[in-house]
Amino acid sequence: xxxxxxxxxxxxxxxxxxxxxxxxxxxxxxxxxxxxxxxxxxxxxxxxxxxxxxxxxxxxxxxxxxxxxxxxxxxxxxxxxxxxxxxxxxxxxxxxxxxxxxxxxxxxxxxxxxxxxxxxxxxxxxxxxxxxxxxxxxxxxxxxxxxxxxxxxxxxxxxxxxxxxxxxxxxxxxxxxxxxxxxxxxxxxxxxxxxxxxxxxxxxxxxxxxxxxxxxxxxxxxxxxxxxxxxxxxxxxxxxxxxxxxxxxxxxxxxxxxxxxxxxxxxxxxxxxxxxxxxxxxxxxxxxxxxxxxxxxxxxxxxxxxxxxxxxxxxxxxxxxxxxxxxxxxxxxxxxxxxxxxxxxxxxxxxxxxxxxxxxxxxxxxxxxxxxxxxxxxxxxxxxxxxxxxxxxxxxxxxxxxxxxxxxxxxxxxxxxxxxxxxxxxxxxxxxxxxxxxxxxxxxxxxxxxxxxxxxxxxxxxxxxxxxxxxxxxxxxxxxxxxxxxxxxxxxxxxxxxxxxxxxxxxxxxxxxxxxxxxxxxxxxxxxxxxxxxxxxxxxxxxxxxxxxxxxxxxxxxxxxxxxxxxxxxxxxxxxxxxxxxxxxxxxxxxxxxxxxxxxxxxxxxxxxxxxxxxxxxxxxxxxxxxxxxxxxxxxxxxxxxxxxxxxxxxxxxxxxxxxxxxxxxxxxxxxxxxxxxxxxxxxxxxxxxxxxxxxxxxxxxxxxxxxxxxxxxxxxxxxxxxxxxxxxxxxxxxxxxxxxxxxxxxxxxxxxxxxxxxxxxxxxxxxxxxxxxxxxxxxxxxxxxxxxxxxxxxxxxxxxxxxxxxxxxxxxxxxxxxxxxxxxxxxxxxxxxxxxxxxxxxxxxxxxxxxxxxxxxxxxxxxxxxxxxxxxxxxxxxxxxxxxxxxxxxxxxxxxxxxxxxxxxxxxxxxxxxxxxxxxxxxxxxxxxxxxxxxxxxxxxxxxx
Numbered sequence: 001x002x003x004x005x006x007x008x009x010x011x012x013x014x015x016x017x018x019x020x021x022x023x024x025x026x027x028x029x030x031x032x033x034x035x036x037x038x039x040x041x042x043x044x045x046x047x048x049x050x051x052x053x054x055x056x057x058x059x060x061x062x063x064x065x066x067x068x069x070x071x072x073x074x075x076x077x078x079x080x081x082x083x084x085x086x087x088x089x090x091x092x093x094x095x096x097x098x099x100x101x102x103x104x105x106x107x108x109x110x111x112x113x114x115x116x117x118x119x120x121x122x123x124x125x126x127x128x129x130x131x132x133x134x135x136x137x138x139x140x141x142x143x144x145x146x147x148x149x150x151x152x153x154x155x156x157x158x159x160x161x162x163x164x165x166x167x168x169x170x171x172x173x174x175x176x177x178x179x180x181x182x183x184x185x186x187x188x189x190x191x192x193x194x195x196x197x198x199x200x201x202x203x204x205x206x207x208x209x210x211x212x213x214x215x216x217x218x219x220x221x222x223x224x225x226x227x228x229x230x231x232x233x234x235x236x237x238x239x240x241x242x243x244x245x246x247x248x249x250x251x252x253x254x255x256x257x258x259x260x261x262x263x264x265x266x267x268x269x270x271x272x273x274x275x276x277x278x279x280x281x282x283x284x285x286x287x288x289x290x291x292x293x294x295x296x297x298x299x300x301x302x303x304x305x306x307x308x309x310x311x312x313x314x315x316x317x318x319x320x321x322x323x324x325x326x327x328x329x330x331x332x333x334x335x336x337x338x339x340x341x342x343x344x345x346x347x348x349x350x351x352x353x354x355x356x357x358x359x360x361x362x363x364x365x366x367x368x369x370x371x372x373x374x375x376x377x378x379x380x381x382x383x384x385x386x387x388x389x390x391x392x393x394x395x396x397x398x399x400x401x402x403x404x405x406x407x408x409x410x411x412x413x414x415x416x417x418x419x420x421x422x423x424x425x426x427x428x429x430x431x432x433x434x435x436x437x438x439x440x441x442x443x444x445x446x447x448x449x450x451x452x453x454x455x456x457x458x459x460x461x462x463x464x465x466x467x468x469x470x471x472x473x474x475x476x477x478x479x480x481x482x483x484x485x486x487x488x489x490x491x492x493x494x495x496x497x498x499x500x501x502x503x504x505x506x507x508x509x510x511x512x513x514x515x516x517x518x519x520x521x522x523x524x525x526x527x528x529x530x531x532x533x534x535x536x537x538x539x540x541x542x543x544x545x546x547x548x549x550x551x552x553x554x555x556x557x558x559x560x561x562x563x564x565x566x567x568x569x570x571x572x573x574x575x576x577x578x579x580x581x582x583x584x585x586x587x588x589x590x591x592x593x594x595x596x597x598x599x600x601x602x603x604x605x606x607x608x609x610x611x612x613x614x615x616x617x618x619x620x621x622x623x624x625x626x627x628x629x630x631x632x633x634x635x636x637x638x639x640x641x642x643x644x645x646x647x648x649x650x651x652x653x654x655x656x657x658x659x660x661x662x663x664x665x666x667x668x669x670x671x672x673x674x675x676x677x678x679x680x681x682x683x684x685x686x687x688x689x690x691x692x693x694x695x696x697x698x699x700x701x702x703x704x705x706x707x708x709x710x711x712x713x714x715x716x717x718x719x720x721x722x723x724x725x726x727x728x729x730x731x732x733x734x735x736x737x738x739x740x741x742x743x744x745x746x747x748x749x750x751x752x753x754x755x756x757x758x759x760x761x762x763x764x765x766x767x768x769x770x771x772x773x774x775x776x777x778x779x780x781x782x783x784x785x786x787x788x789x790x791x792x793x794x795x796x797x798x799x800x801x802x803x804x805x806x807x808x809x810x811x812x813x814x815x816x817x818x819x820x821x822x823x824x825x826x827x828x829x830x831x832x833x834x835x836x837x838x839x840x841x842x843x844x845x846x847x848x849x850x851x852x853x854x855x856x857x858x859x860x861x862x863x864x865x866x867x868x869x870x871x872x873x874x875x876x877x878x879x880x881x882x883x884x885x886x887x888x889x890x891x892x893x894x895x896x897x898x899x900x901x902x903x904x905x906x907x908x909x910x911x912x913x914x915x916x917x918x919x920x921x922x923x924x925x926x927x928x929x930x931x932x933x934x935x936x937x938x939x940x941x942x943x944x945x946x
Contacts, residue, residue, distance in 0.1 A: 085203065091154040091176055093169075096138070096407055098146040101262050101292075104254030105140055108247060112144055115243055116206075116228045126209075126222065126229035128242035133428035134289030134331060137232040137247045138210055144230075145208065152228075153203035159362045160209035160231070161475065163217045164501065164509040168471050170221065171504070177201075180700025184550070185505040187702060187740060189221055197226040206230070211361065211427065215241050250288055255281035258288070262295040269302055276305040283309045283330070289426060290330040296402025297334070301341075311337060332432040338401050339436060348384035349394040351377075351448065353403055354441065356425040357433040358449040360475030363407045363422035366395065368472060372452030381448060395423060403429065430479075449480045454489035461500040462621065470500040483517050488529060491521070491536045498543045502550065511547035514540045533567050535574060542584045549587075552741070552749050558591040582612055583622055589629050593636060593946040594750065596791040598829065602633040624650055628667060631674075635944045638834040640677030641873035647671045662705070665695045669709045673944050676712065677834075679871075679883035681719045681921075688713045704751055707737045708945050711751075711758050715942045718762050719884070721925035726762050734759040748786035753779050754943060757797060761940050764804045765926060773808065776801045792828055792835060795821045796941040799839045803938045806845060815846040832866045834885075838939040840866075841889055845936050848896060857896040864889045887917040888927065888937040895936060 115127040129137045145155060158169040167185040170192045174181055179195055182188045196205060205227035212218055212233040219241060222229055231242055238244075250258065259277035263269065272280070284290040294308065315333035343350035355369070373385035384390040398404035404425045437445060453476055458469040474497055482494050494517050501510035518540035525531035541564040549557035565588050568574050568581040575581065585608050592601035609630050612623040627646055634643035647670045654664045668691040675684035692713060696706050710733040717726035734755045741749035756779040763772035780801055783794040798821040805814035822839040829836055840863045847856035864886070871883045890913040897906030918928045927937055
């Protein structure tokens with residue numbers, strides 16, 4: 001409010017405010033500044049959110065009754081909400097520490113506040129603070145946030161230089177507000193953004209995207225409505241996306257104020273005078289970062305201002321050659337001088353500071369640097385990092401000279417129990433530091449950073465975990481050029497992080513990192529671990545395949561993985577029994593299952609399991625993983641008893657270890673699937689009710705594993721005859737799965753189509769035939785388009801569609817489908833596979849309903865014989881009782897016997913089978929009631945996950 005003491009200046013400000021508000025201000029004028037300003041606030045008190053920042057500033061500069069009056073008006077201008085949150089209920093994430101030396105920027109703070117207040121909650125057009133490095137964009141937003149802490153119920157600070165850090169931050173926000181965590185971080189981000197757009201539980205919220213990079217990557221990760229967003233950036237393209245607010249250098253009066261106030265706290269030095277500050281600001285071009293560095297240098301060294309100006313001038317002349325016109329020479333000169341002083345006083349401190357030339361711009365955990373202390377670093381740096389006192393001294397030196405600042409602990413660090421502080425060097429300082437280092441020192445420093453990160457890495461994310469530490473490694477990999485580190489340890493750091501990104505669900509960034517590594521490593525054929533067939537290159541390619549498959553393109557993933565796996569096998573340095581070959585082979589078995597090659601997948605995984613036991617041992621995680629894959633093979637092949645044996649052995653192992661995590665819970669769910677396949681539906685339901693809530697609590701309701709578990713729950717309820725419950729669960733599951741996996745360009749994700757089939761099946765039993773037919777047709781089309789006509793899932797979908805057609809009286813159409821599916825399943829899976837038997841049963845029903853009783857009898861007898869043989873090992877799991885499907889096929893056979901004249905044999909078989917089925921499922925079960933009414937029973941197919 002400085003400069004508003006005269007009436008003409010106030011008139012100009014009123015005009016400016018008129019342009020900011022939806023309606024013009026009309027106020028009573030006076031010659032008293034405070035009265036005029038109070039009237040402005042009173043007129044604005046009905047505007048959404050008021051002009052609180054304006055009020056704060058007026059109160060500061062014009063204390064008195066009038067100021068107090070409009071301050072109260074501004075405070076009362078916030079619109080009422082259904083819920084008001086107490087201060088302790090506010091959600092605040094990773095807001096940087098407030099700069100106690102913040103100076104000036106009154107107009108910019110006002111403009112930022114006014115821009116946000118003017119934004120409608122129906123759309124978010126974020127104010128975008130842009131400007132050159134060092135002008136104080138981030139500091140301005142930090143100050144705004146701290147001044148407005150009580151205005152918002154949720155404030156979340158997001159490092160936005162990389163899309164991976166944005167996704168990670170939004171995932172942390174989801175955890176904080178108890179939203180579901182999907183297996184794909186993009187999906188988790190969408191969940192958060194949708195929650196914010198829907199009002200965020202009636203919270204007033206603010207998200208800050210700091211140092212945003214490419215708009216094309218980040219705009220999908222911005223909320224579209226519901227609250228406030230601020231973006232800081234150096235990228236000009238953001239001006240076309242948000243409302244640009246140009247942040248320039250200080251006005252001269254702000255520069256003078258900053259320097260004089262910053263240097264007045266010294267007990268041994270006189271503050272810089274106004275004249276000295278003016279001269280220094282002129283020399284430094286009023287750049288806030290350069291001014292802060294000058295003040296820190298003055299307090300640390302006591303160097304007179306004229307001498308400092310002369311020193312920077314000399315150094316700037318040396319650095320000016322070949323630099324662009326907008327190059328920050330004053331900052332570069334300061335960094336050069338400071339680095340020289342550090343080197344003269346403490347060579348280790350100079351080397352420590354130089355590390356930041358090749359680290360990311362986000363704050364760096366001090367513990368991360370210390371973890372890498374035992375790397376092959378330069379001798380002085382290694383000794384200092386291995387001594388906590390020396391490390392603390394180096395940090396203090398950097399802070400003293402204004403080269404770095406200490407910032408608060410991150411949410412991820414606190415969650416991981418890391419209490420160590422974080423150190424941050426301004427990005428502009430990092431840039432000029434890279435330019436300042438001579439070629440020899442530059443190479444030495446880059447090697448130091450690469451070696452330090454390689455030693456500091458947490459390790460295999462599958463085995464060691466420590467995902468919070470892996471998260472903080474990511475921003476450093478690109479500036480450190482870890483892809484070109486030239487060491488196996490450095491390359492493993494890249495591979496571990498690509499795997500970490502996959503584990504946390506950031507599939508796209510996992511693919512991108514692995515692709516960049518593979519492309520670069522394949523070019524170097526001088527190293528046996530590199531080149532197109534080198535171990536590191538092949539591991540990167542395997543990770544690309546993993547990510548692509550998770551993104552929904554199973555065909556491309558399979559082609560890439562097969563080529564990669566064959567290269568593993570053919571390598572003289574690797575071969576079939578190498579650990580990496582075996583681990584990669586797990587993907588190969590999965591691709592075979594997706595392709596419907598169930599026999600081949602089982603044979604592959606049996607051999608893989610044998611080799612895993614030889615190489616890793618029986619209880620290694622990798623061995624247990626392939627053992628679980630083998631159980632999947634047995635389920636897909638219809639041997640549920642053997643699958644149950646393997647799954648229960650895995651569960652028993654982890655129980656002995658006292659471990660319960662997502663993988664253990666997933667195995668418990670697989671046990672439920674085994675019980676379902678065995679017809680032991682009550683045991684399946686009991687296991688699901690024990691572990692499904694735990695799985696949902698751990699992973700969130702939209703995680704792919706949870707969605708498939710819900711589907712298993714629904715189909716189990718259906719088989720128990722609880723159709724209303726099954727339909728309710730399956731409708732919800734179908735909607736969630738479609739929302740989660742259906743993409744505009746790809747609706748054929750395995751989970752999504754399986755949910756569509758299951759909903760069609762329960763709708764058919766509930767009598768809602770038109771909707772069931774529509775969904776079944778949709779699923780069949782998607783299977784045919786994605787997998788082809790002869791894939792087992794396509795053929796199974798044909799059998800299910802035929803059952804719905806028969807229920808609707810479309811007997812000839814059903815017969816045509818069954819005639820197509822049954823012989824093909826005999827060839828594809830064998831005559832005794834459960835899918836084939838279901839298809840034969842369906843075809844027998846076609847014959848019977850068409851009056852072809854001889855053909856129906858022959859086929860029904862064969863299907864009952866095959867069913868009893870296929871289920872021979874399952875009888876024990878059910879306490880000696882037959883499988884419900886066996887009994888249902890016996891009932892169908894009894895009807896065929898009666899139709900062909902074998903009345904007595906048919907009646908006996910019918911009575912015995914119905915009694916057993918009633919005892920197994922209950923007298924009121926829909927299938928039992930249908931059988932008692934003389935109806936033929938169907939055997940639809942619910943395929944287990946691959």
